Every structure is written in structure tokens, then in C-alpha cells.
Amino acid sequence: MTVVPITNGTAPKRESVPHPFDPLTKAEIEAAISVVSKAHGNVVFNVVSLQEPRKAEMTRWLESPSTAPAPARVADVVVIAPGGKVYDGLVDLKEGKITQWDLLDGLQPIITMEELQAVEHICRTDPKVIEQCKISGIAEEDMHKVYCDPWTIGYDERYGSKVRLQQGLMYYRPDVDDCQYQYPLDFCPIFDANKKEIIAIDIPKVRRPLRLEEPVNYTRPAVEKQGGYRTDLKPIHITQPEGVSFKITGREIEWQNWKFHIGFNYREGIVLNNITYNDKGTVRPIFYRLSLVEMVVPYGHPEHPHQRKHAFDLGEYGAGYMTNSLTLGCDCKGSIHYMDAEFPTTAGTIRTIKNAICIHEEDSGLLFKHTDFRDESVTVTRARKLIIQQIFTAANYEYAVQWIFHQDGTIQPEIKLTGILNTYSMLEGEDIGGWGTQVYPGVHAHNHQHLFSLRIDANVDGPKNTVFMVDAVPSDAPVGSPENFYGNAFYAKKTKFTTAKESMTDYNGATVRTWDISNENKLHPYSGKPASYKLISREVPGLLPKEGGLVWKRAGFARHAVHVTKYADDQLWPAGRHVPQTSGDSPAGTILEWIGDGSQNIENEDVVLWHTFGVVHFPAPEDFPVMPVEPITLILKPRNFFTNNPVMDVPPSYSVTPSQVKANAEGERLAVDTTSTLAAPESAACNGCS
Amino acid sequence: MTVVPITNGTAPKRESVPHPFDPLTKAEIEAAISVVSKAHGNVVFNVVSLQEPRKAEMTRWLESPSTAPAPARVADVVVIAPGGKVYDGLVDLKEGKITQWDLLDGLQPIITMEELQAVEHICRTDPKVIEQCKISGIAEEDMHKVYCDPWTIGYDERYGSKVRLQQGLMYYRPDVDDCQYQYPLDFCPIFDANKKEIIAIDIPKVRRPLRLEEPVNYTRPAVEKQGGYRTDLKPIHITQPEGVSFKITGREIEWQNWKFHIGFNYREGIVLNNITYNDKGTVRPIFYRLSLVEMVVPYGHPEHPHQRKHAFDLGEYGAGYMTNSLTLGCDCKGSIHYMDAEFPTTAGTIRTIKNAICIHEEDSGLLFKHTDFRDESVTVTRARKLIIQQIFTAANYEYAVQWIFHQDGTIQPEIKLTGILNTYSMLEGEDIGGWGTQVYPGVHAHNHQHLFSLRIDANVDGPKNTVFMVDAVPSDAPVGSPENFYGNAFYAKKTKFTTAKESMTDYNGATVRTWDISNENKLHPYSGKPASYKLISREVPGLLPKEGGLVWKRAGFARHAVHVTKYADDQLWPAGRHVPQTSGDSPAGTILEWIGDGSQNIENEDVVLWHTFGVVHFPAPEDFPVMPVEPITLILKPRNFFTNNPVMDVPPSYSVTPSQVKANAEGERLAVDTTSTLAAPESAACNGCS
The missing domain is CATH 3.10.450.40 (Nuclear Transport Factor 2; Chain: A,)
Known part of the structure; x- marks a missing residue:
């Protein structure tokens, strides 16, 4: 800058x-x-x-x-x-x-926080809603205890896409400090965002009145009732008295040979651009752009209107618009650098989200170690990682998105899922089939998936890249044959993608399938293999909603684990630029259109790899009333990219060579952490004594 | 105690x-x-x-x-x-x-460190070895530069199991401080441990003389030559001024409701026994015993005698015998408690490994968070984890084994692979097929797997447990049918194992398959589902050596991801009590014998689940000369076990309720970390200014 x-x-x-x-x-x-x-x-x-x-x-x-x-x-x-x-x-x-x-004709843009905020008040005063609340057992004077989480309507064939709609997921709070997700109501108002009114209410065939079970909360009064907070956690202090190891200029960060630009937008939140690695003086490009570009959270309950619960949280609300303002010592610990975000309000003023991004380093355990068993000569070196983080709240859920950079050239996106389950009401003793779990009396949490789309705009040693699918497979030669006498031969079977159609591939756990983004113009001097970044991703469920169904149609990107397209400007968001209320009947503006008949050449081209990964969540009572973090991660790892191990110059904690051992000499203590201590003497003394 | x-x-x-x-x-x-x-x-x-x-x-x-x-x-x-x-x-x-x-007849016990240490010296003075070294291009006066990593011979049909053998993997060091794995020799002596002599040498058909390429090392002189250690890493201090949060009595540890015993033996290293969780005053058993019990590292090169490279590191050498003495501030950082290990020497004296186990806590990021989008009322709580660690060196490789305990009842075994690749020699321009990679000139690193066997002696709310396989699958009902009109229905398909035979199952990545260890006698009051621990493991490659081949025969445990057996005393080690030189022709003493015809009932029984997981490693130059850590992990997670979220009483960093927001009152700052700081002011100031 x-x-x-x-x-x-x-x-x-x-x-x-x-x-x-x-x-x-x-x-x-x-x-x-x-x-x-x-x-x-x-x-x-x-x-x-x-x-x-x-x-x-x-x-x-x-x-x-x-x-x-x-x-x-x-x-x-x-x-x-x-x-x-x-x-x-x-x-x-x-x-x-x-x-x-x-x-635009028949397209609805993203739903802003302000639009979401408007619905609850209107629900509380709408006579039709009040009537339904009465049927649920709520008196009119208690309407202030009725809450509404407005959601995108997804797509509802009765209304199409010309009217701007939200659906209201309805809840109740006996007390203002209770968690409303414990008290779901069974009906679902439809809100017209332009008229600012409720235009219809979906009412289930079987009514499920409000059940006022004992509240379960995680705020102080509830915890006090249960015996109070635990008192046996001693603080851990993490400090960097000499400052941090990264340098930030404008929004460009340099750390441990990495350099990249940290962007942020309303849609994707964090966007990383022009990611390079300084390889002994040569600045080598790796990714032109890296971000989460879409997600979909299909719920698995077939009862109407639950099929509409399949939020595209990025395309329909925006990971930027929903992002949290982060707090030192709470969301992030250690020595933190923050960046703010600025967005327009609907009225045309500015909304600033203070501390929208946090940036910090963490100790990361061992980087490498080897001991020679002959003489105990040893080198042990500790690792550091850099984390660029945002946390966004999508109604009930939160997503902590971390972009973790490792010293060895590995990039690790990690998402920590927490927050609160989406819940629906159930009758006492109701048979809820296999579509969900009663996580608390009267609280039915439906099965769901969280499927994320990671867009990898590759630039591995230059823009011309090729993607390969890699499977670990045994040799074809049978046991006893000269080529494989003992049956132990196996290899990495590589399938080159030459067209977009070939690239549409799924995960295979048995072959621990990975995908290589390779530069075939840059062969490694030793291995002869192309400079590559390997996508290693292990949480890759298939899209569970069925082919031809609503979610399958709308979430084209989620039909495969990998799609590869030729780069084109503005092809950023695979479910489309304007996602709300798309039916999925037309591929226009989505990755399906960009792929077209699949014949586009993607070999040795400027390519983008779209990767779908995620979790399947069958709820359990442990997830309620608030869910302990469930992390999901994957890595992008350099293979045949560096001449050899790129972190040998990280100062070791301790290194003693065979000749030093022989000479009884002291080794190198370049980065021994002298602030580490033995645990409390009383416990140390316990070992083997009392 | x-x-x-x-x-x-x-x-x-x-x-x-x-x-x-x-x-x-x-x-x-x-x-x-x-x-x-x-x-x-x-x-x-x-x-x-x-x-x-x-x-x-x-x-x-x-x-x-x-x-x-x-x-x-x-x-x-x-x-x-x-x-x-x-x-x-x-x-x-x-x-x-x-x-x-x-x-014993025809059984060879584990190979001790002392036996391993004896071979190199004998190799250096053996005339046959000297002769082969000469052929490789090494003068007799340089025999002190010849090194031997003695390995179990695995099984060699020419010698059977009655003679106690090792095979010598041969290397050279131009300088005593060079890494010998860069200079592999092409022949392989066979050592008789009783006679203490070389009885034969395997000589390849194609000879590959020693290639004296420029050494690549990670010790100081080598790094200095490359420009020296990097100087831009600022220290991170991790301290616990009030002491640690765990309490150790003898070898029993208590931490965050967990209590268990930490054992250690020559074979498995760390063994955790009687793992219980204090659930609001009720001490609930979870696992009777948890440990890694075996592993096998098959190499994928079909050329003789590489088929013999498939070490069962636990059964043939012992994770205890090979364990490192750990160092404060190097292997472990923070406030550490250590435990020593004591073993006999072959001569009948005592060998003490100081600090064989390290125990410490780490901050673990978010535990849970939720913000109400209406009013920004929020609770954010940070997590802590407890780590019980050992690191063992198996010749060239090291394995850092961590047993990570989370506050929410999750147990996470994690293994960090580091150390040095096993290497073999290659000619300049040699076609090495797809069986390995030239990671440095003249250095051929073969494809290999690391397959671990985790033994889970279950005790989930008591000894009578049942194991289910769980697959995420769509509803059978077609799109458009009344049962699944929109196609979104999906559920957790559970397959109960009633016999050992049924339990022999593989991984399925597409259905994100998991396995539940359940107590069907303890149904959850809300969900109606049995108290369970779910095995979530995502790195589960198939055994790549082929059916009927040597490794397949010897590593019966690795043929499936899961086997379940009825508990029996002394059924601990699935490849047998005495593993070296077993042919695999007989199931005696292995899991194959314990399973027998597979008809044993395992429903509502005291069961043991044996889980095979691991990595497939196709080497790359980045792994050489020393490999940055490659972690592999899995989790055991409570499902329908706790009444609800068991960590709500962990003091939040910050919590403000809706009524506090409304009253403009301060929230609860129970565990805000006040030692966190903004990153160095100069970098903070940079944001958006210069």
C-alpha cells in the first residue's frame, strides 16, 4: 500500500x-x-x-x-x-x-442482516401469527416472548422467485434469557420483504403445541443452579514478549516465507489472494485466490416444509455480513492483529465490524525430529503456525473459519462448527423416525449436512496447471507372478483431467484418494514429477439429498467432491451470484453453466478447482443446548514443489550431532523454550512416591 | 497408590x-x-x-x-x-x-535395542560384507563409514523361524555427521543373532554402486552453508503461573472430570486403563483399556528382498523399548509432568528411560460460542486439552504418539510421523517404475503404508457393549414419492454386529462410515438411543499388499478397518505375542485365531474393538532429508452418553445475556485471558494506514 x-x-x-x-x-x-x-x-x-x-x-x-x-x-x-x-x-x-x-428479472439478491432483523417484530404483531401462537398455547399478551429466526425460503414452488420472501422459524422464550431453540413452534410464516408483511403460514397436518419443559441453558443462572462453574481450570498464558513473527503492510502479510493479501467481502468473508512462498530468494506463486465460496446445509426431514431448510449461508446471507466482531483473550489468545470490515447499510450509511478478522501465531508442536538410535544424536525442532480467522453467526449456528499456514508450505483451512442446533417441535412420545433426534424433551433436531465449497484458483509455479486424481492401489500383477511375487507392490495411480467433464469426481476413502494440482511445465529435478499442491481432504460425504430433488438441483456444486473449470473472471460463486429463491431448474450463472457440456480443456490451463467437503450431523443430546466445537479440516500440501524439506533452517530446540556426542560436547540449543517448567512440584513429586 | x-x-x-x-x-x-x-x-x-x-x-x-x-x-x-x-x-x-x-518352538521374541546395536560392528568386520562394500566402491579402510540399520527380517521362507535373524539395511556416511539415509547401499546381509554372525548376503541382480552426491543435511554446518538459520521467529511463551489443572496420584491422573491410569510397557508404550468420566458426581466407566497394540509398515516395491520391509514396529521392536527420553521446552512446552520407564537389560540389570512420558495441558481454541444476531448477546468459552505423549524412534522413523483428552468427553489419539524415510539406492537415470520416488539424486524412497492397530477395550457405562456400523444414507423412497417428495430425506443406517464375523468391516468414505460402541442397557432419557462412544476415523486406507501375499498373511489385523472380539485375558496383540519371523501361515496366537469361525457372540458382551487406521505415503522430495511432521488422528466421541452438553460449566471467557444487553450491563468475564495483547503496535498501526 x-x-x-x-x-x-x-x-x-x-x-x-x-x-x-x-x-x-x-x-x-x-x-x-x-x-x-x-x-x-x-x-x-x-x-x-x-x-x-x-x-x-x-x-x-x-x-x-x-x-x-x-x-x-x-x-x-x-x-x-x-x-x-x-x-x-x-x-x-x-x-x-x-x-x-x-x-434483473426473477432474481433475488442476498438477504441482509437488516432484512432479517425486520421480520420478528412483524411476526409478533401479525394477526395470523398471533392466531397460530394461540393454537400453540401462547396467550396474546405473551407475543413478546415469541421469536422468529428469519431464513431464506430456499425455493418454494408456490411462490417462485419474483416475490422477495423469507420463512420464519418460530420459537418461544419463557424468559428473555432462555434459549429459544429449546421451545420451537410448529408453524412457519412466509414473509414478503417488499410488502413487509406475512403473506401465508405453513401449518403442519399434525399440530405440536408448545411444550414448556424445564429450561436448559448455559448462562450463569442455569450453571449456578447446577452447582456453578468449575473452579479447577488454571490459566494458561500465551505471550510473545519480543512481538510477533509476521509483518503486515496494508493488508499484505509476510510470515515464514509466505506472503499474501488478506481480503474480505460480504459474501465469502476472508479471501486470500496472490499467495506466494519465498523459496530461498525465489518468490513462487501458489494460489491466485483461495476462499470458501459457498455452502449448503440440507436438512434430512422429509415432512413439509422442512425441505426448505437448506441454507446456502454464503450465497443467501453472506459470511462477511454475518461475521462477528472478535474480542481479545476470548475468541483469540496470544498476540493478535485485527482487521475491521466495512459494509453499507441498506440506507446507504456505513456499518463497521470492528475486529472482523484476527491474525495470530501459535506454537504447533513438533516440526520434525530424529534421533539416531546408535548414539542418541538428535535434532528436535518445533513448529509454528499462522492463523487468519473469522467467526460468523448464521442464525443458530456459528462457523469459525481458520486459514492456517504452516512453515513447510502446507495450507490448512479449518472450520470449527459450534452454536446451536436448528430444532423443531415434537409431541411427547412422537415417533420421529430416523430423521432426527430428540435432544431434549420436546426438542427435535433434524439430521443435516454442512457442505462447503472451497474455491482454489491455482497458480502453482504459474497459471498453467493440470489436475490429477490420485488413488493408492495395488499392482495389477497377481501374487506369485514375477512382477509381484510377494504381493506387496502398490503405487499411486494418477488420472489426468483433460476436460471439465472428466474432473467431476467423488471421494474414495478406500484408495485414500487425493487430487494434485500440478504444473507439468515444472518437473522436479530429482523426482521428475511436476511441481504440485496436493489436496488432502478426508471429510467428503456425498450429497445425501437425492438426484432430481430440490437440494440436488439447487446445489449443483455439491454433486461431486471435485470440479475443475478453466478460469474466467467473475466465476466466483458456484451456486450463482444471486442465490435466494433459485429453483435449480436452470444452470444459468452457476458452475453447471460454466462447465456446460464439459468439453472445455483444463489441461495445462489457468484452472480453478472447486472442492466440496463437509460433515454429516446426526444430532445427539451432547450437542444441546449449545454444541461443543466440531472441527473439520483439510490440507493443501506441497509435493515435488520444493527441492527438499523447506524448513531445515528453522532453529532447532536442540540439536546434537554424532561428532558432538562422541566428543561429549554440548549440542545447539537454538530455540529451547526456557519458560517451560515442570508441573506443580507436588504433582511431580507424586510420581512413584505417594 | x-x-x-x-x-x-x-x-x-x-x-x-x-x-x-x-x-x-x-x-x-x-x-x-x-x-x-x-x-x-x-x-x-x-x-x-x-x-x-x-x-x-x-x-x-x-x-x-x-x-x-x-x-x-x-x-x-x-x-x-x-x-x-x-x-x-x-x-x-x-x-x-x-x-x-x-x-517355545519356532517362535522368536521381540528384538531388543541391544540386539539391534550389536549388528553394525559385526557387519563392518565381516569379510563378506567388506567384499560387497568394495563392489559398491568403498575401500576397506573406510569400513567405519559403513552403517547398518538392523531390521527384523520379517519372514524369509529360506530361513523360517527357528534361527533368530535380522536383516541389515546398509548405508554409508562420508562424514560421521552426514545422514546415512542419503547413501544407501544395495545389498542386504542376514545376521544370525545367536551366532552373532552374518550368515548370508542378499545381492540384487542389478548392482547399484554407492553414489557420492553432495550431502544434504539438517545440522548446523549444512544450514550455515545454505545461509544459516532463519532469524525471524519470535518466541512464544506458554506458562501456567498458578500451576496445572491436573492432579496425579501415583500413575492415576484426574483432569476435567476424567480419571484414568497411565501405564507403560515395552511393547505398546503408553497404556491407558480404567478411563472414567465423573458425570455430575457419577463416575461412569468408558474404556477399560486403550492403547496402540500393533502396527505394520509395508513397503510397496516388488523387487526382492524389499518385500521383507514391513516392520511390525510394536510387535517386533516395541514402542516402549524404542521410546525417547523427552526434554523440557523441546519435545514438550508449557508446564509438564514426566514419568520414567524402567526395563531390564538383556544382562539382567535395569535400564531407566528418564521422561518417557510427558503430560501437559494446552489451550485448545473455542470450546463453544453463540451470538444472538438480534442483540449480540453472546457466550464464548475456550477449550483446554490434556495430552499424554511419548515419542519413539524406529530406526529411521519417529512416531510421536499423543493421547489427547478433551473436556467434552472426546478422546483423540493422534500420531505425528516424522524422522527419515527408509531409502534404497538407485542408478543415475534408472527407471524406478511407480514404486517409489527419487527424493534426492541417487536416493530412492519406496512407497509405504503406516497401518496402526488401536485396541479399544470398551466399558461404555459397563462391560456389556454392542458395536454398530453407521452409514449416512439417503432414504430409499424416490423423489416425488409422498415419503420423500423433495428428495431430502436421509438417515443414519445402523448395522448391529452380533457376531465377530459380521464385525469384520471396511471403511466407506462416501457414507462417512463410523462405528458406535453402545450400551444397549442404558438408553438415553431423551433420545432413546443407547449410551455410546462413536469411533470417527477418516484415514483408513485398505491394506494395499494383496490377499494371499506375505504381508496380508502376517498382518491379519490389517485386513479390515474393524474387528470386534469378545474380551479374553491376554488377547492384547493382534499379530501375536511373538511376532518376528512369523510366516502368517498359521493364525495361532493372532486375532485370526481369536475370531476363529467368527461365530462368537459379541452382542451385549464384554467386547474389544480393533481398529486399523493409517496413512499411505508416496514420498516426495519435501520429505527429505528429514520429514516435516505428518499427523494422523481419529476421535472417540460420546453420543447419547451425557444428558446434554457436559461442558456448560466451563467458565466462559465472556458471557452477556439478552437482559444484560438490554440493561446495558456488563456480562460475565470469568475467564478472559488478560495476558493476550495486540500484536506489535507497528503492525497494528499498519492496518489501513501505510
Whole structure:
């Protein structure tokens, strides 16, 4: 980020020229809003976000930032005009003018937090809702105890996509501090976001009145009743008295040979761009762009209208819009660097999320160790990792998304699922089949999946990459044959993807299938194999909703573990740019369209790998009333990329060579942690004595 | 551990009565050795280890340790008498007498470190080896630069099992501080451990002379040559000023409701016994015994004699015998408690491994979090974990075995693989097929698997347990049918194992298969499902060596991901008690014998689940000359076991309720970490400014 000191009437002021990957600054968002407001009057701002630079232009700039022209700063704008008319627009920020303005037909843009916030109040005063609450057993004067989690409606064939809708998942709180997910109601209002009214209510055939069981909570009064908080956890302090090992310039971070840009948008949250590794002086590109681009959470209960519960949390609400403001010593521990996020409000002002991203290092245990059994000569070296984190709240659930960088060139996205189960009401003794679990009396938590789409815009030693599927398989030669006499021969069977169609592949646990993103133009000097990053992902369930069904149609990206496409600007979000209320009947704007007939060449091309991974969650009472973190992770690991182990120069905790052992000499204690101590003497003394 | 103060002639002295699960004390090992020596003269001590208490007797004692008789302390002894005669014996330590003494026929006991140490010297002076070294290009005066890693021979049909053998993997070091795995030699001497001589040498058809390429090392001189150690890693200090949160009495540990006994033996290393969880005052048993019991590392190169490289590291060398002495601030960081290990030497003295086990806590990120999107009321609670660790060196490789306990009832065994690849020589330009990788010029690292056997002696709410296989599958009902109109129905398909034969099952990645260990006599009050621990394991490759081949025959346990057997005393090690030189032609003493025709009932029985998991390793240059840690993990997770989330009483970092938000009141800051800081101000200040 270059600094341009500018002078206004009063005093010299510093202002910065954003890096082309930087999110729009507050001033840029304001400028875009002003341009649009001037041209189109009183509109609801849905999105004002960076249109990312065109890759060709950006690549030229990255190659020579001092001479190539900086890509234009362009605001990607979505507004809803009176009458519910949705416009997609682009604003050139330098020129201060709208360069594109399109009226959309039958597409609904993302649902903002403000739209979500509006529904509950309207529900509480709607006569039809009040009537249903009465049927549930709630008196009209208790309507303030009725809560509504507004959800995207997904897709409902009765309403289509021209009317902007939300569905209201209804709950009750006996006390304002109770957890409403314990008290689900059985009906589901449909909210028209333009009219701001309830236009219908879905009422189940079997009614399930509110059950006022004893509340179970995790707040202090509830815990006190159960005996109070435990008192036997002693603090752990994590400190970095000499500061952190990373360096941040603007939004670019450098750490342990890594360098990349940390972006953030309303949709994906954290976006990492231009990820490179300084390999002994040579800066080698690895990924042009890395982010979570979509997810879908299909619920497995066939009763109407539960099929509508399959939120595309990124495409329908936005991981950026829903992100938490993080707190030092709570969400993150140690020595932390934060970055804020700025978004427009629907009214065209600015909403700042303080500490939207946290960045810190952690000790990561052993990096490598070897002892020679002959003489106990040994080297032991500890590892460090860098974590870029955000946490977002999607109604009941939270997702802590961590991008973990390891010193050895491995990148590890990890998502920690926590928060609260989505719940539905059940009658006492009701047979709920196999579609869910009674996690508390009267609380039915449905089976569900969390399927994430990781978009890997590969740049492994340059833009021309090829993807291979790799399976561990035995030799074909039978036991007893000269080629495999003892039957022990096995190898990595590699299947090259030459077209997008070939790349549409599923996981195979038995062959511990992986996928290599390779640069066939860069063969390793020793192994002769192409410089590669290997995708190792082990939580890869199939899409459980069936072929031809609603979720299968809408979540085309989730039909396979891997799809590979040729890069094209603006092909970022595989379920589409505007996801709410899509039926899935048309592939327009989704990965299905981008793949088309699948004949596009992806061999030795600028390719994007789309990876679907996730968990299947069959709820249990342990998950209620709040769920202990369930982590899911995968790794991208360099193979045949580095000349050899790239972390040999990390100072060892201790290293003693055979000749030092022989000479009875002291080894190298370059990074022994001298603050470590023996555990409390009384416990140490216990060992074998009392 | 009860303390019995005893008085000798001079001064009062404290001595302890061991817990029945405790490893033999130094005094007990000495006593056993003395009894055996008296009876059998000059023998080589191979094993003197605790014979674990019979379960029925031990269970009675655990139920009332103050009244039930303590199980007898018995030493399990293996010796090799002159002439290579192998004896299995038992010594009753109270009585001081041998209660069993059996001459074995055609069985070879574990190879001790001392036996391994003996081979290299003999190789260096053996004329046949010297001759082969000359052919490799090594002058006789350089024989001190020739190194030998003695390995179990596995099984070689030419020699059978009556002669005690090792095979020598040969290497060269240009300099004493070079890494010999870079300089493999192409021939393989066979060592007779009783005669202490080389009886044969396997010589490949194609000779591959020593290649003296530039050394690549990770010790200081090599790193200095490459520019020295990196200097940009700032220290991270981890301290517990108020002490640790665990309490150790003897070898029993209590932490966060967990309580268990930490044993250790020559074979498995760490053994955890009687694992219980204090569930709000009720001590609930979960596992009677948990340990790694076997592993096999088959190499995938079909050329003779590489088929013999498939070490059963536990059964053939012992994870205890090979374990490292750990160092504060190197292997373990923070506030550490250590336990030593004591073993006999072959000569009948005592070998103490100081700090064989390390025990410490770590901060573990989020435990749970939820924010209400309405008002930002939030609870965020951080997690802690407890780690019981050992690291063992198996010739070139190291394995860091961690037993991680989480507060929520989850147990997570994790193994970190590091150390050095096993290597073989190759000619310049040699076609090595797909069986391995040239990781450095002249260095051929063969494909291999690391397959571990985890033995789970279940005790989930009591000894009578049943195992289910669980697959996530769609409803059978087609899309459009009334039962599954939208196609979204899916459920957990459970398959109950009633016989051992039914339990022999493989992994299925597509259905994210898990296995439940359930107590069908304890149904959850809410879910109606049995109290269970779920085995979630995602790195479960099939055994790649083919059916009918050598490894397949010897590693019966590795043919399936899961086997379940009815508990029987002494059925601990699935490849047999004496593993070296077994052919696999007979199932005697292995899990195959224990399963027999597979008809044994395992429903609602005292069952043991044997789980095979592991990695397939296709080497890459990044793994050389020393391999950055490759972790593999799995979890055992309570499902329908606890009434609800068992960690709600962990003090939150911060918790503010809706009513506190409304009243603008401060929330609960019960465990905010006040030592966390903002990252170095200069980097913080950078954000958005320069």
C-alpha cells in the first residue's frame, strides 16, 4: 500500500491508495453510494463491494506494480428499488460514474442482516401469527416472548422467485434469557420483504403445541443452579514478549516465507489472494485466490416444509455480513492483529465490524525430529503456525473459519462448527423416525449436512496447471507372478483431467484418494514429477439429498467432491451470484453453466478447482443446548514443489550431532523454550512416591 | 497408590505398594530377574514386564479397592537361553517363584535395542560384507563409514523361524555427521543373532554402486552453508503461573472430570486403563483399556528382498523399548509432568528411560460460542486439552504418539510421523517404475503404508457393549414419492454386529462410515438411543499388499478397518505375542485365531474393538532429508452418553445475556485471558494506514 500524503484546507492528512485487492474503503463505499443515489434516488443498498480486478490486468500489475497501471477500482453494487426491482450495477470509482446498470428479472439478491432483523417484530404483531401462537398455547399478551429466526425460503414452488420472501422459524422464550431453540413452534410464516408483511403460514397436518419443559441453558443462572462453574481450570498464558513473527503492510502479510493479501467481502468473508512462498530468494506463486465460496446445509426431514431448510449461508446471507466482531483473550489468545470490515447499510450509511478478522501465531508442536538410535544424536525442532480467522453467526449456528499456514508450505483451512442446533417441535412420545433426534424433551433436531465449497484458483509455479486424481492401489500383477511375487507392490495411480467433464469426481476413502494440482511445465529435478499442491481432504460425504430433488438441483456444486473449470473472471460463486429463491431448474450463472457440456480443456490451463467437503450431523443430546466445537479440516500440501524439506533452517530446540556426542560436547540449543517448567512440584513429586 | 512407610535398620523409609495397573517397579523387575537367574542361570533377558491383572479379579478390586484383594503382581518374562532356546515364563512376585515356564518352538521374541546395536560392528568386520562394500566402491579402510540399520527380517521362507535373524539395511556416511539415509547401499546381509554372525548376503541382480552426491543435511554446518538459520521467529511463551489443572496420584491422573491410569510397557508404550468420566458426581466407566497394540509398515516395491520391509514396529521392536527420553521446552512446552520407564537389560540389570512420558495441558481454541444476531448477546468459552505423549524412534522413523483428552468427553489419539524415510539406492537415470520416488539424486524412497492397530477395550457405562456400523444414507423412497417428495430425506443406517464375523468391516468414505460402541442397557432419557462412544476415523486406507501375499498373511489385523472380539485375558496383540519371523501361515496366537469361525457372540458382551487406521505415503522430495511432521488422528466421541452438553460449566471467557444487553450491563468475564495483547503496535498501526 503506497502512502499518498494529501493536503486539504486545514491540515496535512494522510490517505492511502488501496491495493487493488483491498476491499472498498469506507470512502469508496460512500462514493459509490453517492453516485448511485444521485442517479437512482432512494434505493435499498444490498451490496456495495469490490469488483475484483480482471485477472489479466491484475497479473500485469502484480508482475510490475511500479510500472503497470493499477487496475481500476470498481464498486459492484446491488440495490433494490421501490417496487422490489433489483439492479446489478458497476461504479467506476475514479470516474465517479455508473458503467453498468441492469434490471434483473426473477432474481433475488442476498438477504441482509437488516432484512432479517425486520421480520420478528412483524411476526409478533401479525394477526395470523398471533392466531397460530394461540393454537400453540401462547396467550396474546405473551407475543413478546415469541421469536422468529428469519431464513431464506430456499425455493418454494408456490411462490417462485419474483416475490422477495423469507420463512420464519418460530420459537418461544419463557424468559428473555432462555434459549429459544429449546421451545420451537410448529408453524412457519412466509414473509414478503417488499410488502413487509406475512403473506401465508405453513401449518403442519399434525399440530405440536408448545411444550414448556424445564429450561436448559448455559448462562450463569442455569450453571449456578447446577452447582456453578468449575473452579479447577488454571490459566494458561500465551505471550510473545519480543512481538510477533509476521509483518503486515496494508493488508499484505509476510510470515515464514509466505506472503499474501488478506481480503474480505460480504459474501465469502476472508479471501486470500496472490499467495506466494519465498523459496530461498525465489518468490513462487501458489494460489491466485483461495476462499470458501459457498455452502449448503440440507436438512434430512422429509415432512413439509422442512425441505426448505437448506441454507446456502454464503450465497443467501453472506459470511462477511454475518461475521462477528472478535474480542481479545476470548475468541483469540496470544498476540493478535485485527482487521475491521466495512459494509453499507441498506440506507446507504456505513456499518463497521470492528475486529472482523484476527491474525495470530501459535506454537504447533513438533516440526520434525530424529534421533539416531546408535548414539542418541538428535535434532528436535518445533513448529509454528499462522492463523487468519473469522467467526460468523448464521442464525443458530456459528462457523469459525481458520486459514492456517504452516512453515513447510502446507495450507490448512479449518472450520470449527459450534452454536446451536436448528430444532423443531415434537409431541411427547412422537415417533420421529430416523430423521432426527430428540435432544431434549420436546426438542427435535433434524439430521443435516454442512457442505462447503472451497474455491482454489491455482497458480502453482504459474497459471498453467493440470489436475490429477490420485488413488493408492495395488499392482495389477497377481501374487506369485514375477512382477509381484510377494504381493506387496502398490503405487499411486494418477488420472489426468483433460476436460471439465472428466474432473467431476467423488471421494474414495478406500484408495485414500487425493487430487494434485500440478504444473507439468515444472518437473522436479530429482523426482521428475511436476511441481504440485496436493489436496488432502478426508471429510467428503456425498450429497445425501437425492438426484432430481430440490437440494440436488439447487446445489449443483455439491454433486461431486471435485470440479475443475478453466478460469474466467467473475466465476466466483458456484451456486450463482444471486442465490435466494433459485429453483435449480436452470444452470444459468452457476458452475453447471460454466462447465456446460464439459468439453472445455483444463489441461495445462489457468484452472480453478472447486472442492466440496463437509460433515454429516446426526444430532445427539451432547450437542444441546449449545454444541461443543466440531472441527473439520483439510490440507493443501506441497509435493515435488520444493527441492527438499523447506524448513531445515528453522532453529532447532536442540540439536546434537554424532561428532558432538562422541566428543561429549554440548549440542545447539537454538530455540529451547526456557519458560517451560515442570508441573506443580507436588504433582511431580507424586510420581512413584505417594 | 497407597503409601506404606516401612522401617529398615537405619532410618524410616517410604516405599509404595504399586497400583495393580502400574508397570513393574525397578525392585520388581530386579526381583523377577533374580528368581529367574537363580533357577535358569545365565540367560538373555528379553522381556520382564507386568502381566496385567486378570480382568475379572481386577474389576472386583476396582469396585472396592479397600476390601477386595489386590490382584497378584506377576512378571511376564521372556528369556533366550544358550543355544537360542526361548522361554516364556511367569513369576509371582509376592511368592518369589516361577509359576509357569514354557520352552517355545519356532517362535522368536521381540528384538531388543541391544540386539539391534550389536549388528553394525559385526557387519563392518565381516569379510563378506567388506567384499560387497568394495563392489559398491568403498575401500576397506573406510569400513567405519559403513552403517547398518538392523531390521527384523520379517519372514524369509529360506530361513523360517527357528534361527533368530535380522536383516541389515546398509548405508554409508562420508562424514560421521552426514545422514546415512542419503547413501544407501544395495545389498542386504542376514545376521544370525545367536551366532552373532552374518550368515548370508542378499545381492540384487542389478548392482547399484554407492553414489557420492553432495550431502544434504539438517545440522548446523549444512544450514550455515545454505545461509544459516532463519532469524525471524519470535518466541512464544506458554506458562501456567498458578500451576496445572491436573492432579496425579501415583500413575492415576484426574483432569476435567476424567480419571484414568497411565501405564507403560515395552511393547505398546503408553497404556491407558480404567478411563472414567465423573458425570455430575457419577463416575461412569468408558474404556477399560486403550492403547496402540500393533502396527505394520509395508513397503510397496516388488523387487526382492524389499518385500521383507514391513516392520511390525510394536510387535517386533516395541514402542516402549524404542521410546525417547523427552526434554523440557523441546519435545514438550508449557508446564509438564514426566514419568520414567524402567526395563531390564538383556544382562539382567535395569535400564531407566528418564521422561518417557510427558503430560501437559494446552489451550485448545473455542470450546463453544453463540451470538444472538438480534442483540449480540453472546457466550464464548475456550477449550483446554490434556495430552499424554511419548515419542519413539524406529530406526529411521519417529512416531510421536499423543493421547489427547478433551473436556467434552472426546478422546483423540493422534500420531505425528516424522524422522527419515527408509531409502534404497538407485542408478543415475534408472527407471524406478511407480514404486517409489527419487527424493534426492541417487536416493530412492519406496512407497509405504503406516497401518496402526488401536485396541479399544470398551466399558461404555459397563462391560456389556454392542458395536454398530453407521452409514449416512439417503432414504430409499424416490423423489416425488409422498415419503420423500423433495428428495431430502436421509438417515443414519445402523448395522448391529452380533457376531465377530459380521464385525469384520471396511471403511466407506462416501457414507462417512463410523462405528458406535453402545450400551444397549442404558438408553438415553431423551433420545432413546443407547449410551455410546462413536469411533470417527477418516484415514483408513485398505491394506494395499494383496490377499494371499506375505504381508496380508502376517498382518491379519490389517485386513479390515474393524474387528470386534469378545474380551479374553491376554488377547492384547493382534499379530501375536511373538511376532518376528512369523510366516502368517498359521493364525495361532493372532486375532485370526481369536475370531476363529467368527461365530462368537459379541452382542451385549464384554467386547474389544480393533481398529486399523493409517496413512499411505508416496514420498516426495519435501520429505527429505528429514520429514516435516505428518499427523494422523481419529476421535472417540460420546453420543447419547451425557444428558446434554457436559461442558456448560466451563467458565466462559465472556458471557452477556439478552437482559444484560438490554440493561446495558456488563456480562460475565470469568475467564478472559488478560495476558493476550495486540500484536506489535507497528503492525497494528499498519492496518489501513501505510
